[in-house]
Structures are given as structure tokens and as C-alpha cells.
Amino acid sequence: MxxxxxxxxxxxxxxxxxxxxxxxxxxxxxxxxxxxxxxxxxxxxxxxxxxxxxxxxxxxxxxxxxxxxxxxxxxxxxxxxxxxxxxxxxxxxxxxxxxxxxxxxxxxxxxSAFPGPKFGLPGVRELLGVQERPLLMSIFKSVVGHDLANLREQFYKQALGGVDLIKDDEILFENPLTPLEKRVETCMEAARKAQEETGQKLLYAVNLTGPTSQLAANARKAIAAGANAILFNVLAYGYDALHELSSDPDINVPIAAHPAMAGAIYPSPHYGMSASLLLGKLMRLAGADLVLFPSPYGSVVMPKEENLAVKDALLRPLHGLRTSFPVPSAGIHPGLVPLILKDFGTDVVVNAGGGIHGHPMGTAAGGQAFRQAIGAALAGTPLQEAAEAAGNEALKAAIQAWGVRES
Amino acid sequence: MxxxxxxxxxxxxxxxxxxxxxxxxxxxxxxxxxxxxxxxxxxxxxxxxxxxxxxxxxxxxxxxxxxxxxxxxxxxxxxxxxxxxxxxxxxxxxxxxxxxxxxxxxxxxxxSAFPGPKFGLPGVRELLGVQERPLLMSIFKSVVGHDLANLREQFYKQALGGVDLIKDDEILFENPLTPLEKRVETCMEAARKAQEETGQKLLYAVNLTGPTSQLAANARKAIAAGANAILFNVLAYGYDALHELSSDPDINVPIAAHPAMAGAIYPSPHYGMSASLLLGKLMRLAGADLVLFPSPYGSVVMPKEENLAVKDALLRPLHGLRTSFPVPSAGIHPGLVPLILKDFGTDVVVNAGGGIHGHPMGTAAGGQAFRQAIGAALAGTPLQEAAEAAGNEALKAAIQAWGVRES
CATH class of the missing domain: 3.30.70.150 (RuBisCO large subunit, N-terminal domain)
Structure with missing residues (x-):
């Protein structure tokens, strides 16, 4: 040893x-x-x-x-x-x-002191009952200043589009309009209502915030209120806080690690830590089931080789730990899906905000367009061709709005 | 407001x-x-x-x-x-x-949610009964792999030289050779023995480590064992961990913030956070009584204007919070003392490792040389002149070894 x-x-x-x-x-x-x-x-x-x-x-x-x-x-x-x-x-x-x-x-x-991700990539797939295809995550359009009714509506529309995961905005903290437990109850109720329509399971990653010593208690409160996933700004609290949360037997839901503050550490060639260590290996060791990181496609840019190094760190063998789901984020629209699958494979979460809410036919169509793009990409059908198929009107509109990017 | x-x-x-x-x-x-x-x-x-x-x-x-x-x-x-x-x-x-x-x-x-430093600069001066002069801090020469008897001896020799504070090495974690409580008991016993010789009070900042959720309990254990100060690697745990420790009424000893990992964040002109924010304002807001940061004199270099900006952030008015003691560290020898006082004023902790242990006449003489240099600098006496005075043999030997640096 x-x-x-x-x-x-x-x-x-x-x-x-x-x-x-x-x-x-x-x-x-x-x-x-x-x-x-x-x-x-x-x-x-x-x-x-x-x-x-x-x-x-x-x-x-x-x-x-x-x-x-x-x-x-x-x-x-x-x-x-x-x-x-x-x-x-x-x-x-x-x-x-x-x-x-x-x-x-x-x-x-x-x-051996690190149990790693409690669910990991296989566990998240199992919870959702989705084994083959990439998952689809969406983000609220805007949350600060909005009330529960507004969040419910946003949540429901996203869920109707067939997304697998919906995450809180990382800048949504404890507040009188949408306090943690009420927010969870409201969003999970919207999830159930959507599931009656779609027949599809959904994880809602609620943002875990507050004083360090209260994180575990807040997580338990959220779970008691029905939360089935957690979003956590790991670098604002330190990896050990994530490690303790992920090791806690009572916190029995997947944890999605948000990369907030990471740009203070990885981008310089001369200082800091590599992205693959900061957002890859250490996040997985500390127990993140899903890890968000900047995609190579959007405005928040990370060079593609660094992106793929993060992905590799989340997926390659590491002392028997479960793998963590890679979630390349920012600038994602349906026309990018074949490229994302080419770069990341099928074990990836396609994560979109504007690419869902900004869809010309509305938020639900935004999710549908992504699901249609994922289906086409898995079948090896060019998106332009798939867009012409009956039932794929959402994809067609998305491609008209944003185009298709091949590389 | x-x-x-x-x-x-x-x-x-x-x-x-x-x-x-x-x-x-x-x-x-x-x-x-x-x-x-x-x-x-x-x-x-x-x-x-x-x-x-x-x-x-x-x-x-x-x-x-x-x-x-x-x-x-x-x-x-x-x-x-x-x-x-x-x-x-x-x-x-x-x-x-x-x-x-x-x-x-x-x-x-x-x-208003931040009480800030519990002692701060004035409180640390009061604990030590030293109002006018800069304080002198020393660092163990080496700790990893050494046992309690060795630490006791190192501590006693440092204390004999008239230092005001002795800090653990930041890389000394819980270990079988020198476990937290035994280490505190051993070092505080050496402090008492030295005080019988020198008549001088002394703070020992023991390194607070372990799982995030155990930090407060470990601090209380250390204090129960006699610790009268704490060293904390703030950036490895996040500012909120420091904030919670400093706000805890049971943790009634000064906390010295170590800058470990800070170099991953402040040095790039293009990324990260400024040193004055990272090691100055936020450390003080979170409640650090003393803050270590790279000096402009040694091998671990920070440009002087950034150094002085850190100092200013620790000392200038900030919402009524107590000031934090600036502790510029690395590369300090007695011949630098007048320059340190010129740059930082008298509200500074002169912090030395090699400049004390490497003294030609031994560790105790190393501390004495610094105290003699501080006395001379406050009196406006050039070090070369002071070195010739009777009783200042330690200073003389230090200057022969390391010289005097004027700027």
C-alpha cells in the first residue's frame, strides 16, 4: 500500500x-x-x-x-x-x-478516508431511471427578488420540457421570499405535477447555504421538506465541508458541486491550481456526485483540453471511488448537443439556462428541443435532418434560433 | 445606513x-x-x-x-x-x-453581523502587557517527526530570547508524536519556565486542524489544556470557519490567521483577488487578531505596495472593528528591523524563523538580537552603533552574519 x-x-x-x-x-x-x-x-x-x-x-x-x-x-x-x-x-x-x-x-x-460520491454517476442514473442517454439539467432564469409562485411557475415549465435535473441559482441564499423549506416544498410539488404530465422523474438541487456549522442541519431540513438533491458552492466553504456533507449518512441525496470562485484559482498559467485538480479530482474525492464546470462552448470559457481533463478526472479510475457526473455549463443550446456528445461521450449532463428559457416557443419547448437533439445525436441523425421530423418542431425552432455547431 | x-x-x-x-x-x-x-x-x-x-x-x-x-x-x-x-x-x-x-x-x-477580532491589536498588546514596541514572534525550526521533548527544548530556547509569541508550524497536524493537548501542555510548561528567567509573558499559537465540524471542539480542547492563542489556516477552510471560531464566546484566545494557499489567489494581475482583500480586509472582518502575510524582504516575495495595502486594510477604520496585528513574514533578520519599522510603523509583529534559529550564538541569542534591534530602532540608534554597546553582543553577531539592510 x-x-x-x-x-x-x-x-x-x-x-x-x-x-x-x-x-x-x-x-x-x-x-x-x-x-x-x-x-x-x-x-x-x-x-x-x-x-x-x-x-x-x-x-x-x-x-x-x-x-x-x-x-x-x-x-x-x-x-x-x-x-x-x-x-x-x-x-x-x-x-x-x-x-x-x-x-x-x-x-x-x-x-481510504474518503468514501467519495455517495451516488456518483451510476447512482444518479439509477435515481432517475435513465441508463443510456446524457441527462438534461436546467437552471432557473432568474430567482433573486422572485416569490414562491414565480419559482413554481418557472419550475413547472422547465419540468414539462423533460429535463432530468433542475438546479437553483447559486446566488439564491436564505431570503424571506423563497426560504429553503418553502422553496423545496413548492418546487417538489411542481415536480410532481409535471411528472403527471411527463411520466418522468426529476431531481431538484436546492442551494445549500448559511453558516458552516449549520450546513448539515440545513441539508437535513431541506431533505425533510422533500429535497432530492443539493447544490453546494464548495470553494466558498472548503473541500472539507463537502467531504463532511457527503460522508453524512443522513444526507442521502446527490450533491452537485458548483464551481463558484474557481476562476480565482485555475486560469493563470503561473499561479493557482489546475482545473482538473480543483474541479475534477478534489471535488470527486470530497464526494461530489455531479460537478459543474465552465464548458468550452460558451461565454465563460475554459480551453477544451482543460475541460476534457476535468471530465477525465471525474470519470477515470480513482481508488475505487464512484465516478462523478461531468456537467459542462454555460452557453449551451440544442445545436451544440452532437458536439457535446462527441467531446464528452454520453456520460454527461447537458446543462442549459438561456438555451431553454430563451427558446422561441417557450421554456417547455426549450427542454423538448434539447431532448429531441439528444435523441437525434444518439441515433446518429444529423440535427438538421431530425428537425424536419414530425413532432420535432421544438428542435427545428431552436436550430433556426441558434444554429448547429459542428466543432 | x-x-x-x-x-x-x-x-x-x-x-x-x-x-x-x-x-x-x-x-x-x-x-x-x-x-x-x-x-x-x-x-x-x-x-x-x-x-x-x-x-x-x-x-x-x-x-x-x-x-x-x-x-x-x-x-x-x-x-x-x-x-x-x-x-x-x-x-x-x-x-x-x-x-x-x-x-x-x-x-x-x-x-454588523461580524464582531471582528475579539482581541485585535490592542487586545493582544494588553494580554502581553506590551504597549509601545513592535512585538516579536518566532517559529519552530522544524516540527515534523520531532517528539515532545524536542519541541519543549525548541520552545524554551526561543522563549528565553525574549519573544512575545511563538507559533506552531502550519504544517503540524494531529500526530502521535506531538498530539494537540500534550503539545499545548508541554509548550506552556516551557513558557512558564522561561518566564521565570525572563519575567516576560508569551503567547503560544497552536495550530488548529482537523475536520471542519471539529474545529471549535479542538480549539476548546487546546484552550482547556492551556493554549493562550491559536494558529489557523483560514483559506483551507474558508473565511466563514474563522468567523464562527472568532465569534464563539468559548474560544477566548487570539487567533492568528496563516496565509497558506493565498499564493493560489493573489499574485496574478489578471485573476483572483487582491492581497489586501484576501489577507487584509476579509481576514479582519472574519475575526483574525493577527494576520501573517509574505513580507517584501524575503524569498517569499510580495511587492511592497501590496504589503502596505494589506497592512492598511488591517489597521484603517472599518465599521468600528478592532484592528488586526500585521505580521509580515519570511526572510526576516535583525538587520531588517529599522526598515520594517519604517515600512510598517511600531504596530507590527516582527516574525522570524531562520533569523532566530540560525543565529551564530544560538536560538536564545537570536531572540535577544531581535529585541536589541527593536530597542535600538525605537531609540533611533543606528544598528551598527547599537551593536557596539555593552550587552548587545547578540545583535553584533547577527549583524556580522546577516548585515543591515536600509531599504
């Missing part, structure tokens, strides 16, 4: 001796000093000492010279929680010049 | 119509849509609508064109906690191209 967690960094420096720098990191972030230790003590301290695994220097012009450095940190040095791991490998180091944390390979022993 | 929180952003874009962009932020992050609302509803929604206060465009070459944008967000839209505020003003927006959150001016109403 491996006993080290391995951090991969990219360190930029025009002149540095990267081998020396790597060694100083490995020693400085573990035993503090090494060469000056008496030999007898070295034997004792060896098991705490960080080790440089590799230093891969990329020469380049001024500002472009960097090294990818891999360092192994003995598990014995930190407790098995994400704050301890991050503070060890990147706490002080994050402030030491141009350096970005690209990846973390945690040991099996470390990972 | 003001009812809005004002966010200041710097947005980089070579071509954008920044006025339009500002408007889309103000609407998008509040009511969602505006121009298409029926007039009757506008009257209802007006109180929720974000307002653009100013857009200050700085033309420049490719990659250098930016605008400083100020937007007012109505308090009514979010609960009075830091996660809600940050998710509102920078949650989704952080991912929308090159944009950095420079500052937040919270309303008096929002601030």
Missing part, C-alpha cells in the same frame, strides 16, 4: 536550478532541514522526508522557462483530510514565485 | 465595451434580466438590481487594456456571511475572462 501523496508542480523561472529548488521544496515542506541533521537522527527522520521523483525542465525564452516537478510527501506527515494535504503541499509554496499545482496523486491509504 | 456592498474589479480586455460589460455584470449577478421586464415588475425588482457606480478605462497596448469597475450589490440579495457575499460578487464572474476582484466595501448593515 503506497504511503506517499505525490504533488506535480509547474514552476516558472528564467534562471533557477530546478533540481535544487525541487530538493528544497521536498525538504522544506517536510522535515525542514536535512543535510545538517546528525546521522543518527537521519535514520529516525527518513520516513518523514519528502522525495523528489522527477524534474522535467522545459527551456524557453524569458518568462517561458519552466520545470514540471514531482515530489512525494509521506502520508505520516499529515492527517487524512484535504486541508492538511493542501496546506502541506501548497500552503507556503503557493506564495513562492510563479508556481502552479497541476496534480495530486493521493495514496490508497489517504484515499 | 448604507444598504449595498460595493465590489471593485479590474477587467482586462483588448476590445470590450466596458460600460456594457459592467452593466451586464450588475444585472446578471442580481436580477438576471432587466430591460425585458414589464414596467410594473421593474418597480418591484428595483431594490434587487445591481448598479454600476463607475467604469474607469485604461487604454493600453494588446493585453494591457483594462477597466476598473465598481458595482453596488444590494444587501437584500444575500445573507450576511462571507461565502454568500463572495459567491454573489465573484462566484460565476471569476470564470468570465481576465478579471480580478480588487476590493469589497461592505455596508454597515452587512458588517
Amino acid at each position: 503506497s504511503q506517499v501523496c505525490i504533488a506535480t508542480y509547474r514552476s516558472y523561472d528564467d534562471k533557477a536550478d530546478f533540481q535544487k529548488k525541487a530538493l528544497s521544496i521536498a525538504v522544506g515542506l517536510t522535515v525542514g532541514s536535512w543535510t545538517e541533521l546528525p546521522e543518527a537522527q537521519k535514520a529516525e527522520m527518513e520516513k518523514h522526508l519528502g522525495k523528489v521523483l522527477s524534474v522535467d525542465v522545459h527551456e524557453g525564452g524569458p518568462g517561458e522557462r519552466y520545470a514540471d516537478i514531482r515530489i512525494a510527501y509521506p502520508d505520516i506527515n499529515f492527517s487524512r483530510d484535504i486541508p492538511a494535504l493542501l496546506v502541506t503541499v501548497f500552503g507556503k509554496l503557493s506564495m513562492d514565485g510563479r508556481i502552479k499545482l497541476l496534480d495530486l496523486d493521493v495514496s490508497e491509504s489517504f484515499a | 448604507s444598504q449595498v456592498c460595493i465590489a471593485t474589479y479590474r477587467s482586462y480586455d483588448d476590445k470590450a465595451d466596458f460600460q456594457k460589460k459592467a452593466l451586464s455584470i450588475a444585472v446578471g449577478l442580481t436580477v438576471g434580466s432587466w430591460t425585458e421586464l414589464p414596467e410594473a415588475q421593474k418597480a418591484e425588482m428595483e431594490k434587487h438590481l445591481g448598479k454600476v457606480l463607475s467604469v474607469d478605462v485604461h487604454e493600453g497596448g494588446p493585453g494591457e487594456r483594462y477597466a476598473d469597475i465598481r458595482i453596488a450589490y444590494p444587501d437584500i440579495n444575500f445573507s450576511r456571511d462571507i461565502p454568500a457575499l463572495l459567491v454573489t460578487v465573484f462566484g460565476k464572474l471569476s470564470m468570465d475572462g481576465r478579471i480580478k476582484l480588487l476590493d469589497l466595501d461592505v455596508s454597515e448593515s452587512f458588517a
Whole structure:
């Protein structure tokens, strides 16, 4: 059983001796000093000492010279929680010049403290009874300042279109107009009413907010009121808060992780953490069943290779943890569905806001257009062709409004 | 009483119509849509609508064109906690191209939910009985892999040199060699023993770690074992965790905020949050009594103007909150003391690690050299001159080792 967690960094420096720098990191972030230790003590301290695994220097012009450095940190040095791991490998180091944390390979022993997603991708599919196709999620058009009647109507129209999941806006906090429990009751009632029409199950991810110490209690209140999923702004509270929520046996509904604040950390080439670590591996380790992240298609842009790296981190084997559903978000309209499936496969949640509410025939037609696009894409039928089929008027109108994007 | 929180952003874009962009932020992050609302509803929604206060465009070459944008967000839209505020003003927006959150001016109403530092700068001075001079803090040389006897010895030697505060290493987590309560008992015993020699009070900031839900309980355990201060890796847990700890009446000791992970957020000009907001204003609002941040003198570098902006955020009036002690850290030796006082004034904690343990005459002499340097700097005596005075041999040796830096 491996006993080290391995951090991969990219360190930029025009002149540095990267081998020396790597060694100083490995020693400085573990035993503090090494060469000056008496030999007898070295034997004792060896098991705490960080080790440089590799230093891969990329020469380049001024500002472009960097090294990818891999360092192994003995598990014995930190407790098995994400704050301890991050503070060890990147706490002080994050402030030491141009350096970005690209990846973390945690040991099996470390990972064993993390049950990971309680439902994960297979569990969410099971709850919805949808095994084959991509799922469809929609977002309220606007929530701030609206009352329960308005939310009910918005919810019902979205649900009628055949979406699988509806999520709260991440900026909807506890408020007198739509307080948590009333909101859940109202939306779940609308969900039931829609289900009578569509025959389709639906998850409503209500935004979990409030003081850190009250998160679990608020989650339980929401669940008691009927909530069957939770949305959580993970980075505003820390990964450990998500880990505790997902590990709580009473919180027996899927948790969707929202990426709010992530743009403060992943986009710079020189600082912060990679998107695949920040929104991929660590979200899954902490127990997110679904993870939202910026799509490569919309206004909130992340380069496609980073997107796919996030997806891979959510789906590839990771110490036996369940996979997390990738939810690339922003700028999604029905004409993008074949491209999304090409990029992400079928294990993806198609997530739309404006692409549903802005449909020329209304919100319900917006959802239908997506479902028709998904059906066509799975059947290998070009959208333009599918749009001409009887019953696919919603798709036709969507394509007339937004077009089809092939790449 | 003001009812809005004002966010200041710097947005980089070579071509954008920044006025339009500002408007889309103000609407998008509040009511969602505006121009298409029926007039009757506008009257209802007006109180929720974000307002653009100013857009200050700085033309420049490719990659250098930016605008400083100020937007007012109505308090009514979010609960009075830091996660809600940050998710509102920078949650989704952080991912929308090159944009950095420079500052937040919270309303008096929002601030009224925050008691701020329980002790603050004046309270820490009072606990120590030191009113006039800068304080001196020291850091263990190395802790990982060491046992209680070793920590006791390191602690005692540091304390003998006349330091006011000793802090744990931020990477010391719960471990079998030096578990929390035993560590506190051992170190406080060493503190008492040293006090018999020096007659001087001392605060020991023990590192508060563990699962989020156990932080308060761990803090109470540490205090019951005799801890008289706490060190906390705030950014690994989120500001709200600090806010809850500092607001807890049972946690009646000063809290020192460590900046671990901050380098993932403040250094880029294009992304993240400014140091003065991240390590200054928000740490103080959340209740940090002391705040560590990278000094402009050492290897972990922050430009001096950013340093002074952090200090200003900790010290200038802020809704009646107590001030927080600035603790510029890294690369500090006795020869820097006059410069530190010139840059930071006397309301500063001089924080040293290698500059104390690496002293040619040993750790205790390291502390003494700093105290002698502080005395000389306050008296306006040049260090080289003070070093020749009888009794100041420690200072003399420090200057021989590290020199004096004037600017």
C-alpha cells in the first residue's frame, strides 16, 4: 500500500536550478532541514522526508522557462483530510514565485478516508431511471427578488420540457421570499405535477447555504421538506465541508458541486491550481456526485483540453471511488448537443439556462428541443435532418434560433 | 445606513465595451434580466438590481487594456456571511475572462453581523502587557517527526530570547508524536519556565486542524489544556470557519490567521483577488487578531505596495472593528528591523524563523538580537552603533552574519 501523496508542480523561472529548488521544496515542506541533521537522527527522520521523483525542465525564452516537478510527501506527515494535504503541499509554496499545482496523486491509504460520491454517476442514473442517454439539467432564469409562485411557475415549465435535473441559482441564499423549506416544498410539488404530465422523474438541487456549522442541519431540513438533491458552492466553504456533507449518512441525496470562485484559482498559467485538480479530482474525492464546470462552448470559457481533463478526472479510475457526473455549463443550446456528445461521450449532463428559457416557443419547448437533439445525436441523425421530423418542431425552432455547431 | 456592498474589479480586455460589460455584470449577478421586464415588475425588482457606480478605462497596448469597475450589490440579495457575499460578487464572474476582484466595501448593515477580532491589536498588546514596541514572534525550526521533548527544548530556547509569541508550524497536524493537548501542555510548561528567567509573558499559537465540524471542539480542547492563542489556516477552510471560531464566546484566545494557499489567489494581475482583500480586509472582518502575510524582504516575495495595502486594510477604520496585528513574514533578520519599522510603523509583529534559529550564538541569542534591534530602532540608534554597546553582543553577531539592510 503506497504511503506517499505525490504533488506535480509547474514552476516558472528564467534562471533557477530546478533540481535544487525541487530538493528544497521536498525538504522544506517536510522535515525542514536535512543535510545538517546528525546521522543518527537521519535514520529516525527518513520516513518523514519528502522525495523528489522527477524534474522535467522545459527551456524557453524569458518568462517561458519552466520545470514540471514531482515530489512525494509521506502520508505520516499529515492527517487524512484535504486541508492538511493542501496546506502541506501548497500552503507556503503557493506564495513562492510563479508556481502552479497541476496534480495530486493521493495514496490508497489517504484515499481510504474518503468514501467519495455517495451516488456518483451510476447512482444518479439509477435515481432517475435513465441508463443510456446524457441527462438534461436546467437552471432557473432568474430567482433573486422572485416569490414562491414565480419559482413554481418557472419550475413547472422547465419540468414539462423533460429535463432530468433542475438546479437553483447559486446566488439564491436564505431570503424571506423563497426560504429553503418553502422553496423545496413548492418546487417538489411542481415536480410532481409535471411528472403527471411527463411520466418522468426529476431531481431538484436546492442551494445549500448559511453558516458552516449549520450546513448539515440545513441539508437535513431541506431533505425533510422533500429535497432530492443539493447544490453546494464548495470553494466558498472548503473541500472539507463537502467531504463532511457527503460522508453524512443522513444526507442521502446527490450533491452537485458548483464551481463558484474557481476562476480565482485555475486560469493563470503561473499561479493557482489546475482545473482538473480543483474541479475534477478534489471535488470527486470530497464526494461530489455531479460537478459543474465552465464548458468550452460558451461565454465563460475554459480551453477544451482543460475541460476534457476535468471530465477525465471525474470519470477515470480513482481508488475505487464512484465516478462523478461531468456537467459542462454555460452557453449551451440544442445545436451544440452532437458536439457535446462527441467531446464528452454520453456520460454527461447537458446543462442549459438561456438555451431553454430563451427558446422561441417557450421554456417547455426549450427542454423538448434539447431532448429531441439528444435523441437525434444518439441515433446518429444529423440535427438538421431530425428537425424536419414530425413532432420535432421544438428542435427545428431552436436550430433556426441558434444554429448547429459542428466543432 | 448604507444598504449595498460595493465590489471593485479590474477587467482586462483588448476590445470590450466596458460600460456594457459592467452593466451586464450588475444585472446578471442580481436580477438576471432587466430591460425585458414589464414596467410594473421593474418597480418591484428595483431594490434587487445591481448598479454600476463607475467604469474607469485604461487604454493600453494588446493585453494591457483594462477597466476598473465598481458595482453596488444590494444587501437584500444575500445573507450576511462571507461565502454568500463572495459567491454573489465573484462566484460565476471569476470564470468570465481576465478579471480580478480588487476590493469589497461592505455596508454597515452587512458588517454588523461580524464582531471582528475579539482581541485585535490592542487586545493582544494588553494580554502581553506590551504597549509601545513592535512585538516579536518566532517559529519552530522544524516540527515534523520531532517528539515532545524536542519541541519543549525548541520552545524554551526561543522563549528565553525574549519573544512575545511563538507559533506552531502550519504544517503540524494531529500526530502521535506531538498530539494537540500534550503539545499545548508541554509548550506552556516551557513558557512558564522561561518566564521565570525572563519575567516576560508569551503567547503560544497552536495550530488548529482537523475536520471542519471539529474545529471549535479542538480549539476548546487546546484552550482547556492551556493554549493562550491559536494558529489557523483560514483559506483551507474558508473565511466563514474563522468567523464562527472568532465569534464563539468559548474560544477566548487570539487567533492568528496563516496565509497558506493565498499564493493560489493573489499574485496574478489578471485573476483572483487582491492581497489586501484576501489577507487584509476579509481576514479582519472574519475575526483574525493577527494576520501573517509574505513580507517584501524575503524569498517569499510580495511587492511592497501590496504589503502596505494589506497592512492598511488591517489597521484603517472599518465599521468600528478592532484592528488586526500585521505580521509580515519570511526572510526576516535583525538587520531588517529599522526598515520594517519604517515600512510598517511600531504596530507590527516582527516574525522570524531562520533569523532566530540560525543565529551564530544560538536560538536564545537570536531572540535577544531581535529585541536589541527593536530597542535600538525605537531609540533611533543606528544598528551598527547599537551593536557596539555593552550587552548587545547578540545583535553584533547577527549583524556580522546577516548585515543591515536600509531599504
